[in-house]
Amino acid sequence: MRTAPAVPKRRVRREAPEASLPTMDNEISSTPADPTAAVITPLVKDAYRALEQGQLDRAETLYRNALQSEAQNVDALLGLAAIAAQRGQVQQSIGYYERALEVEPRNATAQAGLISLIGQADPQMSETRLKQLIAREPSAFLYYSLGNLYVNQNQWPSAQQAYYQAFQMQQDNPDYAYNLAVGLEHLNQPKLALTYYRKAIDLSFQKGRANFDQNRVIERIGQLSARHD
Secondary structure (H helix, E strand, C coil): CCCCCCCCCCECCCCCCCCCCCCCCCECCCCCCCCCCCCCCHHHHHHHHHHHCCCHHHHHHHHHHHHHHCCCCHHHHHHHHHHHHHCCCHHHHHHHHHHHHHHCCCCHHHHHHHHHHHCCCCHHHHHHHHHHHHHHCCCHHHHHHHHHHHHHCCCHHHHHHHHHHHHHHCCCCHHHHHHHHHHHHHCCCHHHHHHHHHHHHHHHHHHCCCCCCHHHHHHHHHHHHHHHC
Protein backbone atom coordinates (compact mmCIF):
# COMPACT_ATOMS: atom_id res chain seq x y z
CA MET A 1 0.00 0.00 0.00
CA ARG A 2 1.34 3.40 -0.93
CA THR A 3 0.46 5.95 1.70
CA ALA A 4 -0.51 9.16 -0.01
CA PRO A 5 1.35 12.23 1.22
CA ALA A 6 -0.46 15.01 2.98
CA VAL A 7 0.69 18.46 1.94
CA PRO A 8 0.37 21.43 4.30
CA LYS A 9 -3.03 23.06 4.27
CA ARG A 10 -3.11 26.52 2.75
CA ARG A 11 -5.95 28.83 3.64
CA VAL A 12 -7.94 29.97 0.64
CA ARG A 13 -10.11 33.01 1.28
CA ARG A 14 -13.04 33.02 -1.10
CA GLU A 15 -14.95 36.02 -2.29
CA ALA A 16 -18.69 35.54 -1.96
CA PRO A 17 -20.08 33.87 -5.08
CA GLU A 18 -23.50 35.31 -4.19
CA ALA A 19 -23.74 38.71 -2.55
CA SER A 20 -26.84 37.75 -0.58
CA LEU A 21 -25.22 34.74 1.10
CA PRO A 22 -22.28 34.63 3.50
CA THR A 23 -19.57 32.17 2.56
CA MET A 24 -17.27 30.03 4.62
CA ASP A 25 -13.72 31.22 5.08
CA ASN A 26 -12.78 27.95 3.47
CA GLU A 27 -9.68 25.94 3.15
CA ILE A 28 -9.47 23.57 0.27
CA SER A 29 -8.71 20.10 1.47
CA SER A 30 -5.11 19.35 0.62
CA THR A 31 -4.76 15.86 2.04
CA PRO A 32 -4.66 13.51 -0.94
CA ALA A 33 -6.41 10.28 -1.60
CA ASP A 34 -6.41 6.91 0.04
CA PRO A 35 -3.46 4.70 -0.88
CA THR A 36 -3.55 2.20 -3.68
CA ALA A 37 -3.56 -1.44 -2.83
CA ALA A 38 -0.24 -3.25 -2.51
CA VAL A 39 1.41 -5.79 -0.26
CA ILE A 40 2.43 -4.11 2.99
CA THR A 41 3.77 -5.11 6.37
CA PRO A 42 1.46 -5.22 9.39
CA LEU A 43 3.39 -2.32 10.95
CA VAL A 44 2.80 -0.11 7.94
CA LYS A 45 -0.84 -1.13 7.76
CA ASP A 46 -1.34 -0.19 11.42
CA ALA A 47 0.58 3.04 10.88
CA TYR A 48 -1.60 4.05 7.97
CA ARG A 49 -4.74 3.30 9.95
CA ALA A 50 -3.45 5.55 12.74
CA LEU A 51 -2.64 8.25 10.20
CA GLU A 52 -6.16 8.07 8.78
CA GLN A 53 -7.53 8.51 12.29
CA GLY A 54 -5.36 11.57 12.90
CA GLN A 55 -3.14 9.79 15.46
CA LEU A 56 0.07 11.32 14.16
CA ASP A 57 2.31 10.40 17.09
CA ARG A 58 1.29 6.74 16.98
CA ALA A 59 1.57 6.63 13.19
CA GLU A 60 5.04 8.14 13.33
CA THR A 61 6.21 5.60 15.90
CA LEU A 62 4.92 2.70 13.82
CA TYR A 63 6.43 4.02 10.59
CA ARG A 64 9.79 4.51 12.31
CA ASN A 65 9.62 0.96 13.65
CA ALA A 66 8.96 -0.25 10.11
CA LEU A 67 12.03 1.63 8.89
CA GLN A 68 14.15 0.02 11.59
CA SER A 69 13.13 -3.35 10.21
CA GLU A 70 13.56 -2.30 6.58
CA ALA A 71 15.56 0.86 5.98
CA GLN A 72 14.29 1.21 2.40
CA ASN A 73 10.59 0.71 3.10
CA VAL A 74 9.02 3.19 0.71
CA ASP A 75 5.60 3.03 2.36
CA ALA A 76 7.11 4.03 5.70
CA LEU A 77 9.04 6.88 4.08
CA LEU A 78 5.90 8.17 2.38
CA GLY A 79 3.99 7.91 5.63
CA LEU A 80 6.62 9.91 7.52
CA ALA A 81 6.61 12.48 4.72
CA ALA A 82 2.84 12.78 5.09
CA ILE A 83 3.09 13.29 8.85
CA ALA A 84 5.83 15.89 8.53
CA ALA A 85 3.80 17.77 5.92
CA GLN A 86 0.71 17.78 8.12
CA ARG A 87 2.81 19.28 10.91
CA GLY A 88 4.14 21.96 8.58
CA GLN A 89 7.66 20.53 8.63
CA VAL A 90 8.23 21.10 4.94
CA GLN A 91 11.96 20.45 4.71
CA GLN A 92 11.67 17.24 6.70
CA SER A 93 8.81 16.09 4.48
CA ILE A 94 10.85 16.86 1.37
CA GLY A 95 13.70 14.81 2.80
CA TYR A 96 11.51 11.73 3.23
CA TYR A 97 10.16 12.07 -0.31
CA GLU A 98 13.69 12.32 -1.64
CA ARG A 99 14.68 9.19 0.26
CA ALA A 100 11.67 7.37 -1.20
CA LEU A 101 12.70 8.45 -4.69
CA GLU A 102 16.21 7.13 -4.10
CA VAL A 103 14.62 3.71 -3.65
CA GLU A 104 11.94 4.06 -6.34
CA PRO A 105 12.90 6.90 -8.72
CA ARG A 106 9.61 6.66 -10.66
CA ASN A 107 7.31 6.54 -7.62
CA ALA A 108 4.50 8.88 -8.67
CA THR A 109 3.25 9.43 -5.12
CA ALA A 110 6.63 10.64 -3.94
CA GLN A 111 7.14 12.74 -7.05
CA ALA A 112 3.75 14.41 -6.75
CA GLY A 113 4.20 15.00 -3.03
CA LEU A 114 7.53 16.64 -3.66
CA ILE A 115 6.07 18.73 -6.47
CA SER A 116 3.23 19.86 -4.22
CA LEU A 117 5.63 21.03 -1.54
CA ILE A 118 7.91 22.97 -3.86
CA GLY A 119 5.12 24.18 -6.14
CA GLN A 120 4.96 27.70 -4.75
CA ALA A 121 8.61 28.30 -5.56
CA ASP A 122 8.23 27.32 -9.22
CA PRO A 123 4.55 26.70 -10.04
CA GLN A 124 5.11 26.50 -13.80
CA MET A 125 7.68 23.73 -13.42
CA SER A 126 5.42 21.91 -10.96
CA GLU A 127 2.45 22.15 -13.33
CA THR A 128 4.50 20.79 -16.21
CA ARG A 129 5.81 17.89 -14.14
CA LEU A 130 2.38 16.97 -12.79
CA LYS A 131 0.95 16.96 -16.30
CA GLN A 132 3.78 14.68 -17.41
CA LEU A 133 2.97 12.27 -14.59
CA ILE A 134 -0.72 12.35 -15.51
CA ALA A 135 0.05 11.69 -19.17
CA ARG A 136 2.16 8.70 -18.19
CA GLU A 137 -0.17 7.22 -15.59
CA PRO A 138 -3.38 9.15 -14.78
CA SER A 139 -4.63 8.92 -11.21
CA ALA A 140 -7.14 10.71 -9.01
CA PHE A 141 -4.37 11.75 -6.66
CA LEU A 142 -2.35 13.41 -9.42
CA TYR A 143 -5.37 15.38 -10.68
CA TYR A 144 -6.10 16.38 -7.08
CA SER A 145 -2.53 17.62 -6.63
CA LEU A 146 -2.79 19.56 -9.89
CA GLY A 147 -6.02 21.18 -8.68
CA ASN A 148 -4.34 22.28 -5.46
CA LEU A 149 -1.49 23.76 -7.47
CA TYR A 150 -3.95 25.79 -9.56
CA VAL A 151 -5.68 27.03 -6.41
CA ASN A 152 -2.36 28.39 -5.15
CA GLN A 153 -2.22 30.40 -8.39
CA ASN A 154 -5.88 31.45 -8.08
CA GLN A 155 -6.68 29.66 -11.36
CA TRP A 156 -10.10 28.42 -10.31
CA PRO A 157 -11.44 27.25 -13.71
CA SER A 158 -8.41 24.99 -14.16
CA ALA A 159 -8.59 23.87 -10.52
CA GLN A 160 -12.25 22.94 -10.86
CA GLN A 161 -11.54 20.86 -13.96
CA ALA A 162 -8.72 19.01 -12.20
CA TYR A 163 -10.89 18.34 -9.14
CA TYR A 164 -13.65 17.07 -11.41
CA GLN A 165 -11.26 14.57 -12.98
CA ALA A 166 -10.06 13.48 -9.54
CA PHE A 167 -13.61 12.90 -8.31
CA GLN A 168 -14.62 11.03 -11.46
CA MET A 169 -11.73 8.64 -10.92
CA GLN A 170 -12.40 8.14 -7.20
CA GLN A 171 -15.98 8.93 -6.27
CA ASP A 172 -15.78 7.68 -2.69
CA ASN A 173 -13.29 10.35 -1.59
CA PRO A 174 -14.90 13.17 0.44
CA ASP A 175 -12.00 15.58 -0.08
CA TYR A 176 -12.33 15.38 -3.84
CA ALA A 177 -16.06 16.11 -3.65
CA TYR A 178 -15.46 18.97 -1.22
CA ASN A 179 -12.76 20.68 -3.27
CA LEU A 180 -14.89 20.29 -6.38
CA ALA A 181 -17.75 22.06 -4.55
CA VAL A 182 -15.44 24.91 -3.50
CA GLY A 183 -14.25 25.25 -7.09
CA LEU A 184 -17.80 25.36 -8.40
CA GLU A 185 -18.69 28.14 -5.98
CA HIS A 186 -15.75 30.14 -7.26
CA LEU A 187 -17.17 29.69 -10.75
CA ASN A 188 -20.56 30.96 -9.55
CA GLN A 189 -22.31 27.60 -9.84
CA PRO A 190 -23.82 27.39 -6.33
CA LYS A 191 -26.56 24.88 -7.15
CA LEU A 192 -24.09 22.36 -8.53
CA ALA A 193 -21.72 23.15 -5.67
CA LEU A 194 -24.52 22.25 -3.24
CA THR A 195 -24.72 18.79 -4.79
CA TYR A 196 -21.04 18.15 -4.19
CA TYR A 197 -21.03 19.62 -0.69
CA ARG A 198 -23.75 17.10 0.13
CA LYS A 199 -21.72 14.30 -1.44
CA ALA A 200 -18.68 15.40 0.56
CA ILE A 201 -20.59 15.33 3.85
CA ASP A 202 -22.20 11.96 3.13
CA LEU A 203 -18.84 10.44 2.20
CA SER A 204 -17.10 11.96 5.22
CA PHE A 205 -19.61 10.36 7.57
CA GLN A 206 -19.27 7.04 5.77
CA LYS A 207 -15.51 7.16 6.30
CA GLY A 208 -15.80 8.49 9.84
CA ARG A 209 -13.61 11.53 9.31
CA ALA A 210 -12.81 14.33 6.88
CA ASN A 211 -9.98 16.70 6.11
CA PHE A 212 -12.36 19.66 6.13
CA ASP A 213 -14.54 21.26 8.76
CA GLN A 214 -17.75 19.23 8.60
CA ASN A 215 -19.71 21.73 10.70
CA ARG A 216 -18.88 24.57 8.33
CA VAL A 217 -19.84 22.50 5.33
CA ILE A 218 -23.16 21.58 6.94
CA GLU A 219 -23.74 25.28 7.61
CA ARG A 220 -22.94 26.13 4.00
CA ILE A 221 -25.30 23.42 2.77
CA GLY A 222 -28.06 25.03 4.80
CA GLN A 223 -27.32 28.45 3.33
CA LEU A 224 -27.24 27.21 -0.25
CA SER A 225 -30.25 24.92 0.09
CA ALA A 226 -32.36 27.76 1.47
CA ARG A 227 -31.73 29.60 -1.78
CA HIS A 228 -31.62 26.84 -4.35
CA ASP A 229 -33.73 23.87 -3.16
